[in-house]
Amino acid sequence: MEKKKNIQKKSISYAKWGYIFIAPFFIIYAIFTLYPQLLTVYNSFFEYYRDGLTVIGPRFVGFENYKTLFNLNSAGYVPIFKFLGNTIWLWVIGALPQFVIAMMLALFFTSTRLNIKGQQFFKTVIYMPNLIMASAFSMLFFALFSQVGPINQLLISSGMASQPINFLGMQVTVQSLIGLMNFLMWFGNTTILLMAGIQGIDESLFESARLDGSTSTQVFFNITMPLLMPIFIYVFITSMIGGIQMFDVPQVLTNGYGIPDNTSTTMIMYLNNFLGISKNYGMAGAVSVLLFIITAILSSFVFKSINSNNK
Amino acid sequence: MAEVQLKNIKKIYPIGDTGKKQRRFLKKAKEENPETNKVNLQITDEGVVAVQEFNLDIKDKEFIVLVGPSGCGKSTTLRMVAGLEEISSGELYIDGVLMNSVEPKDRDIAMVFQSYALYPHMSVYDNMAYSLKIKKVPKDEIDRKVREAAEILDITQYLDRKPKALSGGQRQRVAIGRAIVRNPKVLLMDEPLSNLDAKLRNQMRAEIIKLRKRINTTFIYVTHDQTEAMTLGDRIVVMKDGFIQQIGTPQQVYDHPSNLFVSGFIGTPQMNYFDAKLEIENGKYVVKVGDYAVTLADEKQERLKAKDVKAQDVTLGVRPDHIVLSDKGIKGTVDVSELMGSSCHLHMSVNGKDVIAIVPTEGKEVDYVNKDVMISFNGNVCHLFSKEDQLNLEY
């Protein structure tokens, strides 16, 4: 009985356990993400970099870094639009075929009429590049497509080229290679996601449409696409968010220089350059804030779709 | 092995509580009652009142059944006894010790859940042994207790299986086994049979009656099924909209329902109701349905007199098995006749109302359908309910 009295003081509300269980997440988030995030924003208003062994700043400069970023005071900087444009373009040339092919494959795989055999094998193969270390993949392409690499050897020995093609020196080939790698890395993933989306649609809708006399094109545009739209948008936007973060592939392929002439320098590569030896926290901060705004806008769409689905 | 006292227990789910429980509570209530949606829970400034003015003394080793429609607060009450819900106000005593803020594990109770809630990754043995292991009971004692319980429930041969490999009825037994293995002071059961099919349910009901004789403990059993309540309970507590409607033995509740709701909820087929007039003729209470008049039995006369009940319009309730066919009485037309074997359920319309009568067949084949019949009943089976507050006028 005395023991029981002691227990009396405790409440049987379990609310505190909720806080205890989520605490590690939020503590770690605050230390390793939120605080650095705020610091990043703070930095963006300061002149703060290293010149050789001397540290310049931090000195408050207001929006000066942003002005530099947009080249409003032309201090020898390439305007950010170029890198933003590069990033979007490099994403587009990978994503466009990626979505077209993935949609096609998803339709093939889900078609009961075609009844594709060996689906597991094909899915396994096309998803594989997604798990490959992007930097190693890029390095591999660099080695394969270099002037003395096997691809050039193949082209010359088969007579398709008379002399080695400088794949890594021309804008069109560098960008194409980046696009190809991004395509290879992501189309399998997109196929699987879209396929799951199509499989989530009530099969009888397709059947009744077919019995109503729709052709497969009509079924696709009148039934599949409208019903798949939420998932398609989700996959599309997450792909865009991924595209904005494009780094490993062009970085390694061009050794960080975005050759030729910065035509393959992405936003994150640009950011990365500021974090190198110069440790230009001010400018890097401004680039980060811009990136943050873009991803925040994009992810608000994802957030909305998740939330409406979770009701 | 324990007395349980509930003193003026009240449960309020605060409005705006992000709690899943409140939403789950209301949603469940609405889902299960789609046609009536009769959840008239009181909503105050503080929130939704799920249970209030709950007073009950449960005797040692008593089998108490809480029964009522969905959303009546019976499960909430049980969960408050278990310590899974906080008690908003009032006091809960187990063996005279105040338990309001004691954690479930220190209340010496066990509970059988509707979904069984067996741990899917543990074998039947480990499921049953888990609570003892936590208490650090010696291994051989755990083994003895688990096997003993398994023996009682006839699940010894399944001890090594995972719950997934068991049928619904077997899982049910394991869930009970897990509860009785620790000899709890109070055994709580939350709709334990509602996930079983009808046949199995009848069988398990009998098993629970047997079980009850073998283990000496206090039972609190929640169900929405009045048959379970009638067959299992020493006393049953009928609840509706968070209030206790009546507490009594099954016989008391059946014979003397305290109000219109209880009279309709307990007993199947449901009680029949007539619009009637209660009149006093020559100092005697007489109930009249149209021209048909019945003088009430003596004990009813006394009870009404003692309460000084005035002549008034009433709702008259008569159970189907108390209605007899006779030469004179109230006229009705039979719509459907269901032969049950020794008796026959006649569904008829009387003054535009549906009435069911159970009449013995006595080996004769009579076709009642579409025929007019006269029904009557005698003065000691009439239940009179006030038109105003629906209470039984006798009590």
Place this chain on the structure above:
Amino acid sequence: MKDINKSAQIKLTISRIVVYAILIFLSFLCLFFFYLMFINSTRSHAQLQGGFTLIPSNNFFTNLKNAWNDSDINIPVGMKNSFVVALLSGLLTTYFSALTAYGTYVYNFKLKKFAHLFILAIMMIPSQVSAVGFIQLAFKYGLTNKLWVLIVPSIAAPAVYFYMRQYLEATLPLEMVEAARIDGANEFKIFNQVVLPIMKPAIAVQMIFSFVGSWNNYFMPSLLLNKPNVKTVPVMIATLRSADYSKFDMGKVYMLMLMAILPVMVIYVILSKSIIKGVTSGSVKG
């Protein structure tokens, strides 16, 4: 009638042939470059310069030995570092994401909804946007070249949280938790002994993805690690690119790349089925 049937059959056969051709071509494209890499890793530098081939040679073990013992790129150390980071990150991220998801799923507390929505809101924000502050702090407090700095942040992984939360909603009835409470388990015991085993499949899937993700991660490690003994594999591979290329034994270079991706490939070959299943389950359901 017969003709309609026949022409339909021919049409179907043709479309099947086209579809299989497309599938085989794409599969070829996915495998071709990796096949070349493998072939080239079996050839000596001289052979590689001699010309193109699709037939393996006999220099595999020589290349392996050379790569393993390379003095500039210490791949065994790199693999060990990558393994430690990937494994520990995987363990932390799955355990704590499950814990957090359980916290917001089972308990009722004032900030519950806020916490949940907050995590969803930050889910898509890439870690790169806070990198500047992170790097600055790392340099300020001398945390560069420390592997734990790459490991510990994985405790807060919003996407893994989201996955775990969805899994819990689908598989864990609250009655199970209540049953455990009545059985006498305290809240940590309930999580560790009852909930975690139920979540095993989800944990396994996320463990794989997390392992692969951090094995392949290049951005942060490249900024934080510059001492040879702490570098992870991707950082080492990238240094291959920036080094003076013409001096390299190309057989060894291909071998290094093979070693970089091999662990993930092995995992994938063994677990491809559940990995592919896992791809879809993390995303929004229509």
